[in-house]
Amino acid sequence: MKFNPSMRQITIREALLQAGRDIGDIEARMLLQHVLNVSQAYLIVHCEQALTADQARSFRLLTGRRTHGEPVAYLTGRREFYSLDFTVTPAVLIPRPETELMVDLALAQIPPGLSCKILDLGTGSGAIALCIAKHRPVAEVTAVDFSADAVAIARTNAKQLNVGNVRILEADWFNGLAGEKFNLIVSNPPYVAAGDSHLTQGDLRFEPRMALTAGGEGLDCLRSIIASAPAHLVAGGVLLLEHGYDQAEICRQLLSEAGFGDVFSHPDLAGIMRVSGGSLIVS
CATH class of the missing domain: 1.10.260 (434 Repressor (Amino-terminal Domain))
Known part of the structure; x- marks a missing residue:
């Protein structure tokens, strides 16, 4: 212009x-x-x-x-997600419409009025955790991120949205949560393959790389979360994971091998299998 x-x-x-x-x-x-x-x-x-x-x-x-090429969300510092207005900076991923599916599926697991404990791993701006906490005010929500900058932004959003039933921690996945168990664990972890061409296109060029990629095939974080989650879930507790368009099958396999039952994948509005999950089998 x-x-x-x-x-x-x-x-x-x-x-x-x-x-x-x-x-x-x-x-x-x-x-x-x-x-x-x-x-x-x-x-x-x-x-x-x-x-x-x-x-x-x-x-x-x-x-x-x-x-x-700079994303509009970073230029304005704002992004709407699940009808809530979030502060975003280049320190966090931009919340995307397809991730609203995670909130839908999480809320479906939590009847209104039920007191339960929920964990969001890799919370970023806090979008998933804060939307769940906002819609389930008697639930106790814990949100974790490895990035101190992301934690600061998530705390800012919690204050701006007046969400009081959330605890936001700086930690590497389950570190710092020893002995704690949850009814529901959700995560939108890094899952893009290191050599994926999309990383050089569009908004992804400007987003934090450590929040996007995980290992050569993009599966390292998904594998780690699935392997560690059973120790932090109550019997029958549910794990929900967002993943890439071609990772649903391997995620279901990993969930089954880790002791989860009722394993499923759910498509987003574009028909892409976007979220997989299961419930911890009672031994």
Whole structure:
């Protein structure tokens, strides 16, 4: 997007038209809403309002960064997930619509009003843990992440969303949870293969690599969680894992070998097997 320096009084409508040619109408609108701190309706109603020089400059800088690939979520610092508004930075993955399936499946395991203990491994922004905690206020939710920066962001989100029934810890998977058992464990761990071409495309280029990749085939974290989870689940407790498009079969095999029954995989809205899980068999 290019502005003529003399055009200091560009209107909202003109700014959106110019930016829309470079980054698309939807993203242009999202960025201008961020710059002006207004709603979409405001942009429509006040389309002839002139931008100040500072507003035009800020919008130009953001749209320029977007044309170079930076994710809109990182440019605005916000992302909606499960109808909640989350703070995000380049220190955490951007919550994605397909991961909402994990929340759906987790909530299906927890009747409203049931007091239980839930663990979210690799919580990142806290999206999964906080959505579960928000919808099941009597549950005790623990959220863990290896990254101190991610833990700080998750705690910020918990405060902003007024979620009090969550404990957020800095730890490497189950480390720091010795002796604790949970009714439900959920995780969206790194699962992208190290050489996957998607890592050089789109938003993934800007997201934290350690939150995306795990070993040559992307299975290291999944294997580790499945192997360790039985020691931290009550009898009949459930483990749910998000994984890659081609990892459902191996995840089901690993779950069965680790002592889980009723093993399943569930597709996301695109029909891709996205979450696998099972319940710990009572011995």
